[in-house]
Amino acid sequence: MVLLLPIYNWFLVIGLNENNMPLTLADTEALDLVDPLKNAKSEFSIPENTIYLNSNSLGVMPKAVPERIQDFTTREWSNDLIGSWNHNKWFEAPYRIGDKIARIIGASDSEVVATDCASINLYKLVVAALNARPGRTRIVTEAGNFPTDLYMLQSVAESFAGDVEIVAVQDRNKIIEEIDERTALVVLTDVHYKTSHLLDRKAITERTHQHGALILWDLCHSAGALPVDLNELEADLAVGCTYKYLSGGPGAPGFIFVAKHLQNQLTQPLQGWWGHAEPFKFVDDYAPTEGIGRFLCSTQSVLALTAMEVGIDVFLKYEMKDIRRKSQKLGQLFIELIEERCAGFQFTIASPRDPEQRGSHVALAHDNAYAIMQALIKHKVIGDFRAPDTIRFGFSPLYMSYADIWNAVTILEEVMQTAQWDRKEFQIVNSVT
Numbered sequence: 127m128v129l130l131l132p133i134y135n136w137f138l139v140i141g142l143n144e145n146n147m148p149l150t151l152a153d154t155e156a157l158d159l160v161d162p163l164k165n166a167k168s169e170f171s172i173p174e175n176t177i178y179l180n181s182n183s184l185g186v187m188p189k190a191v192p193e194r195i196q197d198f199t200t201r202e203w204s205n206d207l208i209g210s211w212n213h214n215k216w217f218e219a220p221y222r223i224g225d226k227i228a229r230i231i232g233a234s235d236s237e238v239v240a241t242d243c244a245s246i247n248l249y250k251l252v253v254a255a256l257n258a259r260p261g262r263t264r265i266v267t268e269a270g271n272f273p274t275d276l277y278m279l280q281s282v283a284e285s286f287a288g289d290v291e292i293v294a295v296q297d298r299n300k301i302i303e304e305i306d307e308r309t310a311l312v313v314l315t316d317v318h319y320k321t322s323h324l325l326d327r328k329a330i331t332e333r334t335h336q337h338g339a340l341i342l343w344d345l346c347h348s349a350g351a352l353p354v355d356l357n358e359l360e361a362d363l364a365v366g367c368t369y370k371y372l373s374g375g376p377g378a379p380g381f382i383f384v385a386k387h388l389q390n391q392l393t394q395p396l397q398g399w400w401g402h403a404e405p406f407k408f409v410d411d412y413a414p415t416e417g418i419g420r421f422l423c424s425t426q427s428v429l430a431l432t433a434m435e436v437g438i439d440v441f442l443k444y445e446m447k448d449i450r451r452k453s454q455k456l457g458q459l460f461i462e463l464i465e466e467r468c469a470g471f472q473f474t475i476a477s478p479r480d481p482e483q484r485g486s487h488v489a490l491a492h493d494n495a496y497a498i499m500q501a502l503i504k505h506k507v508i509g510d511f512r513a514p515d516t517i518r519f520g521f522s523p524l525y526m527s528y529a530d531i532w533n534a535v536t537i538l539e540e541v542m543q544t545a546q547w548d549r550k551e552f553q554i555v556n557s558v559t
């Protein structure tokens with residue numbers, strides 16, 4: 127029985143709960159007992175009595191960060207000072223950490239650098255790609271993409287003064303049809319930041335290449351959450367951030383991927399000295415270095431890179447396919463519990479039900495979404511709100527248990543049952559939602 131119970135419940139979790147057997151807390155605890163990732167939670171610092179469902183916005187801190195930062199401030203910065211660029215390997219940090227990120231996103235050594243933020247990296251690559259496809263006038267993207275991606279594209283189009291048109295496709299099923307001989311570049315986020323809906327990376331990448339265009343994947347919502355195999359995909363370009371699932375810390379540097387065969391064909395517009403072939407010759411004219419280094423611009427935030435590397439190192443201990451499998455099960459459990467226990471409260475599941483079509487968060491739509499999330503946060507169930515009517519619950523398999531999901535839904539049910547969300551205090555809108 128001890129052995130059979132978890133197996134039986136596994137069927138419930140993957141959506142075979144045909145008899146509508148109610149799940150109990152004990153059922154979820156039984157799943158936790160046999161979870162191959164159960165020990166990973168001890169590597170992260172999670173406030174007491176908190177169910178943290180916002181790793182899609184800011185991953186929790188790895189426990190090893192304070193000690194590493196202490197060492198950085200007392201030894202590397204206070205004592206070793208400027209010599210640290212060489213001796214403590216500050217100078218090579220963007221490359222070293224880039225190589226580590228490469229292993230998480232299916233890239234090779236020297237194809238990734240850790241630097242700047244996703245928006246700036248996107249700008250660099252978009253301009254580089256346009257210049258590599260002269261005569262082509264279109265960038266295909268998705269309307270409703272994460273706003274910064276659209277804003278950066280608009281800024282590029284403005285600086286190309288009418289020679290570049292942004293085709294922002296409304297219906298994601300039609301994106302593929304818009305890619306043609308006029309397309310220079312396709313810029314897409316593989317997991318939709320609101321709905322969690324996953325795009326068909328393979329089909330879109332193939333179509334892009336059939337028409338001689340370049341593809342840029344924004345991996346902000348997939349790096350550290352689901353397997354990405356950029357090399358197998360034959361992807362050209364990618365950017366991403368590390369402060370979400372990868373637990374790199376607030377404002378941690380993002381990353382840039384450029385396929386090896388393209389690196390020396392592309393030049394990016396932010397020609398700073400860190401991308402120069404010989405930065406310490408201090409010559410007047412810019413000459414990009416060979417390889418991925420040309421996508422760097424300027425002096426790095428070494429403090430931020432140092433904290434971020436701790437998070438990346440934790441992820442490298444685990445297999446992305448195990449992380450993905452658990453993430454799908456957590457999401458499925460959440461959806462089934464919402465359907466079972468919050469039916470009648472007017473929630474709409476705004477994410478795909480098919481776990482193969484979904485990233486690592488689940489979105490619910492509700493007319494009172496903002497206030498409901500505020501009430502949940504008061505009970506230390508922390509997700510977030512995206513205007514106008516969406517609340518998101520992100521699942522980070524390394525530090526979330528099945529029982530956490532059960533407890534979170536129990537609290538949501540209570541908030542709805544007692545209409546707590548309707549209190550005045552929960553209607554006040556904060557500047558960060």
Ligand SMILES: *Cc1c(COP(=O)(O)O)cnc(C)c1O
Nearest residue numbers: 243244245272315319344346367
């Ligand atoms: C979170 C996110 C970003 C963040 O951009 P920053 O420059 O790091 O602030 C960009 N794109 C997408 C799709 C995101 O989800």
